[in-house]
Amino acid sequence: MSEMWVNMGPQHPMTHGLWNLRVRIDGEMIVEVDPEMGYLHRGIEKISEDRHYNEVITLMDRTCYVAGMAWEHLYVMGAEKALGIVPPERAEWIRMLSEEFQRLASHIMWYAAFVQDLGLMSPFLYGMRDRDLILDLFQSYTGGRLTYEYMRVGGVRNDLPEGFPAQARQVLDWLEPRLVEYDRLCMGSEIFRRRCDGLGVLKANDCVRLGVTGPMLRSAGSKRDIRKDRPYSRYSQVEFDVATADSSDVTGRYLVRMEEMRQSIRILRQALDWLEHHPGPVLADRLPRWLGAPYAPMGREGYLLKRNYPKGVGLSAIEEPHGEACAYVVNEGGEHPYRVKFRSPVFANLSACSHYLVGYHIADIPPIMGSVDVCVGEVDR
Amino acid sequence: MVTNDVSFVEIETLRSREFLPAAKEALGSMIKEQGESKLIRPVFNWAGRNSLFPLHWGLACCAIEFAAAFGARWDAERFGVVPRSSPRQCDLLIVNGTVTWKVAHKLIALYEQMPEPKWVIAMGNCATGGGPFRTAYSVVPGVDKLVPVDVYIAGCPPRPEALLDGILRLEALIRERGA
Amino acid sequence: MEWNAEGVRAQLAAAGAPGILSVDPFDGAAARVRFSPESASALFPVLRDALGFTHLSTVGGIDWVERYEVFYLLWSDAAKRYLLLSADLDAKTPHIETASTVWPSANWHEREAWELVGIGFDHHPDLRHLLMPDGYSFHPLQRSFKLHEPEDLEVKVRHV
Numbered sequence: 001m002s003e004m005w006v007n008m009g010p011q012h013p014m015t016h017g018l019w020n021l022r023v024r025i026d027g028e029m030i031v032e033v034d035p036e037m038g039y040l041h042r043g044i045e046k047i048s049e050d051r052h053y054n055e056v057i058t059l060m061d062r063t064c065y066v067a068g069m070a071w072e073h074l075y076v077m078g079a080e081k082a083l084g085i086v087p088p089e090r091a092e093w094i095r096m097l098s099e100e101f102q103r104l105a106s107h108i109m110w111y112a113a114f115v116q117d118l119g120l121m122s123p124f125l126y127g128m129r130d131r132d133l134i135l136d137l138f139q140s141y142t143g144g145r146l147t148y149e150y151m152r153v154g155g156v157r158n159d160l161p162e163g164f165p166a167q168a169r170q171v172l173d174w175l176e177p178r179l180v181e182y183d184r185l186c187m188g189s190e191i192f193r194r195r196c197d198g199l200g201v202l203k204a205n206d207c208v209r210l211g212v213t214g215p216m217l218r219s220a221g222s223k224r225d226i227r228k229d230r231p232y233s234r235y236s237q238v239e240f241d242v243a244t245a246d247s248s249d250v251t252g253r254y255l256v257r258m259e260e261m262r263q264s265i266r267i268l269r270q271a272l273d274w275l276e277h278h279p280g281p282v283l284a285d286r287l288p289r290w291l292g293a294p295y296a297p298m299g300r301e302g303y304l305l306k307r308n309y310p311k312g313v314g315l316s317a318i319e320e321p322h323g324e325a326c327a328y329v330v331n332e333g334g335e336h337p338y339r340v341k342f343r344s345p346v347f348a349n350l351s352a353c354s355h356y357l358v359g360y361h362i363a364d365i366p367p368i369m370g371s372v373d374v375c376v377g378e379v380d381r
Numbered sequence: 382m383v384t385n386d387v388s389f390v391e392i393e394t395l396r397s398r399e400f401l402p403a404a405k406e407a408l409g410s411m412i413k414e415q416g417e418s419k420l421i422r423p424v425f426n427w428a429g430r431n432s433l434f435p436l437h438w439g440l441a442c443c444a445i446e447f448a449a450a451f452g453a454r455w456d457a458e459r460f461g462v463v464p465r466s467s468p469r470q471c472d473l474l475i476v477n478g479t480v481t482w483k484v485a486h487k488l489i490a491l492y493e494q495m496p497e498p499k500w501v502i503a504m505g506n507c508a509t510g511g512g513p514f515r516t517a518y519s520v521v522p523g524v525d526k527l528v529p530v531d532v533y534i535a536g537c538p539p540r541p542e543a544l545l546d547g548i549l550r551l552e553a554l555i556r557e558r559g560a
Numbered sequence: 561m562e563w564n565a566e567g568v569r570a571q572l573a574a575a576g577a578p579g580i581l582s583v584d585p586f587d588g589a590a591a592r593v594r595f596s597p598e599s600a601s602a603l604f605p606v607l608r609d610a611l612g613f614t615h616l617s618t619v620g621g622i623d624w625v626e627r628y629e630v631f632y633l634l635w636s637d638a639a640k641r642y643l644l645l646s647a648d649l650d651a652k653t654p655h656i657e658t659a660s661t662v663w664p665s666a667n668w669h670e671r672e673a674w675e676l677v678g679i680g681f682d683h684h685p686d687l688r689h690l691l692m693p694d695g696y697s698f699h700p701l702q703r704s705f706k707l708h709e710p711e712d713l714e715v716k717v718r719h720v
Contacts, residue, residue: 010487011438013466018440018484038691039484040441043517045676046700050516050707058513065442065538081587109445112452128452145449146442146538208614208637211665222637229640315588315633315644317617326617326633339701343618343633351668377441380691483693516707518700519692 003031006362010039014366016113017376021353021365028361033354041380048340053079053153056340061147063342064378066109069102069138070320071378072151077232078327079153079337081314089234090280091155096233097271098138098150099318100264101168104175105134106321106373107257107264114254114370115186118195123185130178133171140164155283165272172265179261186254196250200368202356203248210352214323214345215260216372219245219252226319238270250371257373322346322373344378429472429498430555433548436471436491437464441478443505443538450541457541462548468494473551474528475544479507479514480521492528500555502547503530506537513537563641565591568611575610578602589633589642597630597647597656604662612636613643616663619670621654621677623702628654630679632666655680676701 009020018039024032044063048056060075061068073095080087087095112127135145141160142148150157186192202212204220217224225242227235243259245252314329323345332338349372357368408424439447450457451464465471468491480488492501503524506512511522524530531554534547568591569583579599586592595603607613613634622629632645649656658681659666670681671690678699681687689696698705 010484011436011468011491013437016439017444018478038689038693039481039487040479041481041483041519041691042479042514043519043700044514046705046707047514047517062442062513062537065445113448125453128449129454132449132452132454145540146445209664211616211663213615224637230642313586315586315642317588317642324617324635328618328620328631328633330622339622341618341620341622347668348665351665518698518705518707 008365009036014117014369015376016370016374019374019376019379021369023357023362023365025362028363030358030360030362030365033357035350035353037350037376038380040376044381045340045342048337050336052335053083053337056337057151057153058147058149061144061149062377063381064320064322064344064375065146066106066375067102067321067378068146068148069098069150070106070318071325072148073099073233074316074318074320074325074327074342075329075340076151076153077316077318078314078329078340079331081316082312082329082331082337083153083314084310084312085154085284087155087284088281090159090275090278091282091284092233093271093275093278094156094160094282095151096235096238097268097275098148098156099233100267100271101134101137103321104261104264104268105131105138107261108134110257110321110373111182114367114373115192117366117370118192120185120189120192123182126178126182126185130175133174137164137168137171140167152283155281157283159282160275165276168268168272172268176262176265179258183258193251195364195367196254196371198247199250199360199364200356200371201249202352206352206355210355211348212323212352213348214320215243215253215256216323216349218243219256220248221246224324226317226324230317232316232318234271235267237274238267240267250367253371317343320345322375322378323349325378342378342381344381346373346375347379350374350379426555430552432461432463433473433500433551434463434465434471435473435475435502436468436495437466438475438491439477440480440484441507443477443508446538446541447475447477447504447544450544455541455545457545457548460545460548460552468492469496471495472499473502474499475502475504476508476524476528476530477504477538479512480524480527481519482521483519485521485527488524489527500531500551501528502532502534502551504534504544504547505539506535509533509535563590563639568593568643571611572606575606577606577610586644589644590636590639592644592646595645595647597649600647600657600659601661604659607634607643607645608662611643612638616659616665616669617642619659619666619673621673621679621701623677625651625703627651628677628679630654630656630673632659649679653680654678655682657682658684660684675699678702 003024003026006023006025007020009015010018020036022034022036023030044059057072060071063071108127108131112124115123139145142150204222207217207220221244223242223244228242240263243256243263245255311333312331317326325345326343328341329337330339474492503509508524511520514520515522532547532551534543536543565583565585572580579596581594581596584592613636615635617633617635619632628649630647634643658670670684673679674681674687675689675692
């Protein structure tokens with residue numbers, strides 16, 4: 001039989017979002033792939049040019065809807081650098097805490113969706129159950145489950161509620177043995193190992209060449225982690241290890257994410273200890289009125305006092321759950337950012353997909369693409 | 382439009398072991414009274430509204446809450462809602478996210494592939510009216526520009542409870558309007 | 561070796577990098593290097609091989625109305641620093657040599673910059689639409705492209 005093109009998407013259970021993987025197959029073998037993106041292109045970078053600095057945070061939650069806190073953190077750090085604002089110490093710790101909780105939630109969501117693709121149903125139910133506990137914590141101090149609008153340029157909106165550290169520790173104590181259970185469910189499963197071992201191999205030098213970052217790069221043995229290499233927030237003050245594996249295949253990516261969750265719990269415990277003993281302000285004082293008040297800035301009234309801020313350019317980078325994310329914020333004075341550019345890790349990881357898909361069977365596509373952890377919101381923006 | 386003049390309320394409140402005998406008796410007596418044509422519509426309506434199969438299709442943020450609704454805590458399957466991956470097996474299209482112009486014709490194609498009778502739920506602000514991306518150059522300001530919508534759910538994103546409420550409202554709507 | 565503006569300037573001079581216009585300090589990166597777009601194809605291999613910036617994070621464009629700017633964000637694993645590269649392009653037909661022959665990861669980033677900002681990349685292997693549908697003729701991130709209120713739109717309702 002001759003070769004043929006198969007469309008996998010935009011409505012396909014494998015895609016986990018809105019994109020189309022066009023595959024040319026020869027029998028069962030993948031000969032060529034051509035991903036077709038843009039079905040969720042919402043013009044976030046363009047809308048940002050029409051929004052006030054704090055209003056862009058609303059869009060950031062929706063850019064990557066499984067890692068809203070991380071993207072808020074990325075943007076507010078970039079905007080603070082562009083505007084020359086320094087957030088207070090406690091706000092930095094709360095941001096780090098939020099980002100790590102988000103990493104846990106995102107990885108558990110990935111686990112639930114990925115393992116379900118392989119035909120194991122109970123990990124989905126376990127994963128969603130445990131993720132909801134983290135979302136409950138988010139809800140207790142931000143009011144939202146997915147979209148928080150919590151961080152502000154110059155700090156965070158409000159302090160953690162009373163009794164939060166105890167509540168959070170309870171959740172972490174519950175999660176830690178669950179991770180062992182997850183591991184037993186997967187690594188002890190013959191089906192899982194047979195469908196994942198040795199698939200989607202992308203070696204470290206290819207990863208660097210193709211711009212692939214995050215768990216995919218670390219599963220190839222590289223130790224690049226922005227949290228360690230270029231510490232932001234307060235990551236230089238907490239102890240953690242960079243999770244790596246050396247098989248550079250689907251199983252390796254799974255192991256890296258599992259280990260990252262354990263390290264996140266380790267960071268979270270240290271952050272909770274610090275936050276318990278260091279009360280203080282969470283929003284920088286002496287901000288202009290349109291940036292300062294904790295609740296007002298979302299409305300138009302707060303902005304009436306227009307200031308000409310000194311011009312500046314802000315560059316920030318974080319280790320998002322999917323990899324390296326960067327923001328480039330151009331401030332030309334005035335209340336709107338002149339240009340906001342985001343670097344999405346999944347965008348780069350997906351652009352390399354012909355290098356880790358070609359040569360495998362068509363039935364290997366769900367595990368391989370699942371291990372990439374595609375979040376289309378941040379690819380298309 | 383068929384008004385639901387046959388009462389099926391009593392069947393719904395039955396325990397499972399009492400169901401089959403009661404249904405048999407009710408059906409038998411009704412066939413005698415009314416003949417088949419009047420009977421089939423209400424039965425169809427009752428069966429349809431209690432087993433809505435939505436299309437398994439994640440568009441954007443709301444899809445995560447859509448997934449959470451099928452997770453352990455909310456368990457939407459207890460309302461007979463089971464997501465299916467093929468539009469041929471579905472009678473409910475839950476538009477859970479921002480619809481762009483690029484995906485618009487695919488959405489219409491999927492809707493047209495679904496067999497009648499079919500319903501559409503616009504989940505979240507984006508599907509209802511464009512949401513925070515309303516002014517963007519690539520976003521359809523509301524999915525009702527493309528397909529007829531039966532139930533709108535507000536929220537950005539709506540909580541899973543809101544989705545379940547929307548599904549229950551759709552069931553009430555089907556009961557009222559007929560399939 | 562110092563990874564600040566002076567250090568980068570000295571290294572660029574030692575490696576014989578062509579077309580460097582200025583090297584300024586930049587918060588959050590080793591330096592901000594401005595170069596002339598004509599020397600792009602000669603400069604990129606020097607940055608990758610001599611200075612060790614093996615990873616290209618992103619490529620983006622800015623419309624400054626009277627000119628365009630294209631910027632590249634590079635990362636060096638050895639130095640653990642970012643480097644910001646930028647070049648000014650003329651407003652009429654902004655174009656520059658592609659970086660995807662040196663860093664293959666630039667492929668999609670350049671497709672996006674071409675599509676949204678309207679910067680042409682010469683000798684790009686596959687310069688076609690990525691995010692917008694084929695045949696979309698606007699470049700939305702140009703300043704002349706204004707956002708509309710959806711009420712202005714005439715939506716043709718299709719009855720199904």
